[in-house]
Amino acid sequence: MKALFRGLSIVVVFFGIWFLLSQIDYITFFKIDKAKSATEKGVGDMIWDQIKTTEDIIVNDSITKSLDKLLKPLCKENGIERDSLKVHIIQKDEVNAFALPDGHLVVYSGLIEASKNEQALIGVLGHEIDHIENNHVMKKLSKEVGFSVLMSITTGNNNGKLVREIMHTLSSSAYDRSLEKEADIASVEYMLKAKIDPAPFADFLYEMSFDNKLESALSWVNSHPESEERAKYILEYIKGKKASQKHLLTQTEWTGFKKAVKEYEN
8 A cells, every 4th residue: 555655655646746747837927038039129220220221111191091001901800900010102113012020021112013903012011021920031131040140139239231132032032832831821811811812822922922113123022932832822722712892991091102102302
């Protein structure tokens, strides 16, 4: 009986210790999460500070409100905190948009001007928002630059050249193909939940990849290869799904938005 009792005691103690250890949040305990969060914010702010000194930023209430009317329903219907996104519009002819660490979303005026309709623009924005929501940005930088290097530039060892290289990496090169497809499909899901037709997003990818006149300016399309293939799997994904013809801006508002962006002067 003593041996049996001793054996049961050992089992109880073992599972008791295992249970207690399983309750410990090791990430918080070792402050890893806090370090990652601080690094992400530091890298995001540093890159944005660099962009502000070299690019023309569009600061216009009318333009900002129009873009916000496209973003708010997308965020609201998908449980995304709109205030967590720091949206910036840059006056540049390139057809581009990209995400930075800590929720920065950079949109070039060239993308807005090249978008034939609001759905095409929303599709691109949704794609970049998914990169932010799923932390693809920091994963990419940690893989290509190294987390220790990222930490070093936020703790006093500020290297302007490195910051520019990081910015170039984010604005001109694609993520892993699996992450790109994930972001495409997530954007489509965002749109469907917000009752926005995603088909024009697929049309945008297909048409722009064959527009030779704009080839040198198509940074977003060129940095996301296989655009025709992407358009096809988006259309395949939405086949049979009910897509609303809802518009967030009237045609007059959409035309006025694009005109204001095109004619904007600092």
